Amino acid sequence: MLRFEHVSLSYGPQKILDDLSFEIQEGQMAVLIGPSGCGKTTTLKMINRLIEPSAGKIYINGENIIDKDKVDLRRHIGYVIQQIGLFPNMTVAQNICVVPTLLKYSKEECDRIVRRMLDMVNMPYEQYAHKYPSEMSGGQQQRIGILRALAASPPIVLMDEPFSALDPMTRRSLQQEVRSLQQKLNKTFVFVTHDMEEALDLADVIIFMNQGKIVQMAPPEEMLAHPATGQIQDFLGKFINDPSPKDLTAADFMRAGVYTVSASRGINECVSMMQRRNVDTLIVVDDQKKYQGTVSIADIRLTGHVVKTIEPLIRCNTPTVHAGDNAKDCFDLLISSGASYLVVLDEEERVDGIITKTSMASAMAEQLWG
Amino acid sequence: MSIHDLPAALLQHLMFTVISVAIGFVLGLVLGILLSRKPSLSGVVLPILSVFNTIPGIVFIGLLFLVWGSHLATVLVALGIYATFPVLKNTYAGLISVDPQYIEAARGCGMSAGQSLFRVELPLAMPTIIGGLRMSTVYTVSWAVLASMIGLGGLGTFIYAGLSSNDNGLILLGAIPAALLAFVLGSLVDLLQRHVVPKGMRKAGEHA
Known part of the structure; x- marks a missing residue:
C-alpha cells in the first residue's frame, strides 16, 4: 500500500532522515513514534509531499508519488494536524467539505457528506453544521478536523500528533473514535505521536524512530515483549508488564x-x-x-x-x-x-x-x- | 465663492477621493499580495516605500503638476499613489500574520497556492486590509484639498480662497464639510468591514 524505499533527507551536511525503508499494509494503523527531532513528522509529511526527499522513492499502491501532481495527490490523502487548523472563516459544514469542494463535488453531494460525517461522530447536523470553529471546544474542533480529512474518502489518512493539545479525557475518547473509524472504514492510517500509550492503544504496527532511522518496526505486542533497544524500553516504561505477584x-x-x-x-x-x-x-x-x-x-x-x-x-x-x-x-x-x-x-x-x-x-x- | 458653490465642490472632492482610493486599494492589494509571496523582498521594498511616504503630498502634487500640467489625471495619480501605501502595508502585514497552521492545513488539503490565497489567507487577512482601506480613505479626503492648489476644484478651493482673503468663514466652509466627509466615508468603510470580515472571526456578541 505505502512503501518507502531508501528515503533520505539532508539539509546540507545534516542528515534528517537516513535511508528509511518500510512498508505499511492496506487497512493498517501505523504509528510513528520516537523522541522529538527523530524525523517522524518529516517522514509523515513526505507522504503528501509537503516535504520532498533528497533521495529514495515513495510508492502508494505501486505508483511513485513523485510522478503525481502534488495538489491532486494531497486531495486524495487525508491530513490532520496538531493545531487542528480548521479555517475560522468557514462553517463546520464548509470545513468538512473543503476537499470535496476542491474536487468539484456537487452541492447536494457535499451536503450528504456533511450529514454522514457528522452522524459518524454523533454530532447532530442541525446543531453543528452551521457553527464556526471558534464556537466549539478543542475536542469538537479536532473531531471536525478528522472529518475534514475523511470527507473525500481518501485511502490514506495522515495524522500529525492530532491529540497532543487536548486534555486527557477528550484525548481518550477521540482515540477510541479514531480506532473505531479506522476499523469501520478500513483505511490506511499513518499516525505520528510521542505518546507511547497512544501508540500501544491504536497501532497495528509501531515504527520507532531515532535520529532519522528506524530502530524497530513491530506490532505493539512484539515491541512490548522484545524492545530492540534500551531507548525503546524507556519509552515503553510502565507499559512493560512487571512480573505479577x-x-x-x-x-x-x-x-x-x-x-x-x-x-x-x-x-x-x-x-x-x-x-x-x-x-x-x-x-x-x-x-x-x-x-x-x-x-x-x-x-x-x-x-x-x-x-x-x-x-x-x-x-x-x-x-x-x-x-x-x-x-x-x-x-x-x-x-x-x-x-x-x-x-x-x-x-x-x-x-x-x-x-x-x-x-x-x-x-x-x-x-x-x- | 459662496455657499452655493458648496454642493458642486463637495461632489468634486468626493469624486477625487473615491476614484483615488479605488486606484490605491487595487494597487495596494495587488502589490501587498505580491510582496507577501516574496517576504524576502519586503526588507527592501517597505523601507523605500516608507521614505517615499514621508514626501509631503503637496510636494508630490506640485512636482507632478510641473511635469503633467493641470489635469484631472495629475490629481488622481498623485492621490492614488498616496492612497496605495496604507492598503499595501496592511495587506502585506495581514497576509504575513495569517497563522501558519491554516496555510499548512490548506496545502495539506490539496489547495493550490491561488486557492489557499483566495479561500483562506485573504479572508483571514481581511480585517487588517480593510483597516488599511479606512486609513487610506480618511487620509485621501484631506489630501484631496491639495487639488485646488493646481486649480482643479474641490473643497480646497474654499480653504485657499479663505486663507488668501483672510476670511475665516470661507475656510470653515471648506474645512467642516471636508471633516464631515472624512467621518462619513470612514463610517462607510466600517460598515463594509462588518460585511467582509468572515462571520466566524467576528468577536462574540457581534453574531447576528
Missing part, C-alpha cells in the same frame, strides 16, 4: 551469598565463626557444595565436647525450598514452620540463599513501592 519465586525473596561450612570442619572453628558472624546456626555443605543440613550453637554446647567435627551434629530440621518455588508457598512455609529461615537450593541441591522474615519483607516492599 503470582509469578514471584523463592529466588525473588531470598538473600543470596550466604556463608556455608563444610561438614569436616572442627567444632571450635565453627563456634568462633558463629561468634564472629553473630549467628546461631551454620549451613553445612559437602565437598560438592550440596546441602547437608545445619548445625546450631545449642547442639554444639550440649554435645560438642564429645565430637571433633560438626558432622554428627548436622540436623535436617530447617525447611528447604527450591529457587523456582512459588513465593507465596515459601511465605506460608516460613510462617507455619516457625523456623527462623528457609534454605533455598538450586537444581543441583546446592545452597542458593536463605529466606528470612527480613528478606521477605524487603522483597514485598520492593513489589509494593518499587
Whole structure:
C-alpha cells in the first residue's frame, strides 16, 4: 500500500532522515513514534509531499508519488494536524467539505457528506453544521478536523500528533473514535505521536524512530515483549508488564551469598565463626557444595565436647525450598514452620540463599513501592 | 465663492477621493499580495516605500503638476499613489500574520497556492486590509484639498480662497464639510468591514 524505499533527507551536511525503508499494509494503523527531532513528522509529511526527499522513492499502491501532481495527490490523502487548523472563516459544514469542494463535488453531494460525517461522530447536523470553529471546544474542533480529512474518502489518512493539545479525557475518547473509524472504514492510517500509550492503544504496527532511522518496526505486542533497544524500553516504561505477584519465586525473596561450612570442619572453628558472624546456626555443605543440613550453637554446647567435627551434629530440621518455588508457598512455609529461615537450593541441591522474615519483607516492599 | 458653490465642490472632492482610493486599494492589494509571496523582498521594498511616504503630498502634487500640467489625471495619480501605501502595508502585514497552521492545513488539503490565497489567507487577512482601506480613505479626503492648489476644484478651493482673503468663514466652509466627509466615508468603510470580515472571526456578541 505505502512503501518507502531508501528515503533520505539532508539539509546540507545534516542528515534528517537516513535511508528509511518500510512498508505499511492496506487497512493498517501505523504509528510513528520516537523522541522529538527523530524525523517522524518529516517522514509523515513526505507522504503528501509537503516535504520532498533528497533521495529514495515513495510508492502508494505501486505508483511513485513523485510522478503525481502534488495538489491532486494531497486531495486524495487525508491530513490532520496538531493545531487542528480548521479555517475560522468557514462553517463546520464548509470545513468538512473543503476537499470535496476542491474536487468539484456537487452541492447536494457535499451536503450528504456533511450529514454522514457528522452522524459518524454523533454530532447532530442541525446543531453543528452551521457553527464556526471558534464556537466549539478543542475536542469538537479536532473531531471536525478528522472529518475534514475523511470527507473525500481518501485511502490514506495522515495524522500529525492530532491529540497532543487536548486534555486527557477528550484525548481518550477521540482515540477510541479514531480506532473505531479506522476499523469501520478500513483505511490506511499513518499516525505520528510521542505518546507511547497512544501508540500501544491504536497501532497495528509501531515504527520507532531515532535520529532519522528506524530502530524497530513491530506490532505493539512484539515491541512490548522484545524492545530492540534500551531507548525503546524507556519509552515503553510502565507499559512493560512487571512480573505479577503470582509469578514471584523463592529466588525473588531470598538473600543470596550466604556463608556455608563444610561438614569436616572442627567444632571450635565453627563456634568462633558463629561468634564472629553473630549467628546461631551454620549451613553445612559437602565437598560438592550440596546441602547437608545445619548445625546450631545449642547442639554444639550440649554435645560438642564429645565430637571433633560438626558432622554428627548436622540436623535436617530447617525447611528447604527450591529457587523456582512459588513465593507465596515459601511465605506460608516460613510462617507455619516457625523456623527462623528457609534454605533455598538450586537444581543441583546446592545452597542458593536463605529466606528470612527480613528478606521477605524487603522483597514485598520492593513489589509494593518499587 | 459662496455657499452655493458648496454642493458642486463637495461632489468634486468626493469624486477625487473615491476614484483615488479605488486606484490605491487595487494597487495596494495587488502589490501587498505580491510582496507577501516574496517576504524576502519586503526588507527592501517597505523601507523605500516608507521614505517615499514621508514626501509631503503637496510636494508630490506640485512636482507632478510641473511635469503633467493641470489635469484631472495629475490629481488622481498623485492621490492614488498616496492612497496605495496604507492598503499595501496592511495587506502585506495581514497576509504575513495569517497563522501558519491554516496555510499548512490548506496545502495539506490539496489547495493550490491561488486557492489557499483566495479561500483562506485573504479572508483571514481581511480585517487588517480593510483597516488599511479606512486609513487610506480618511487620509485621501484631506489630501484631496491639495487639488485646488493646481486649480482643479474641490473643497480646497474654499480653504485657499479663505486663507488668501483672510476670511475665516470661507475656510470653515471648506474645512467642516471636508471633516464631515472624512467621518462619513470612514463610517462607510466600517460598515463594509462588518460585511467582509468572515462571520466566524467576528468577536462574540457581534453574531447576528
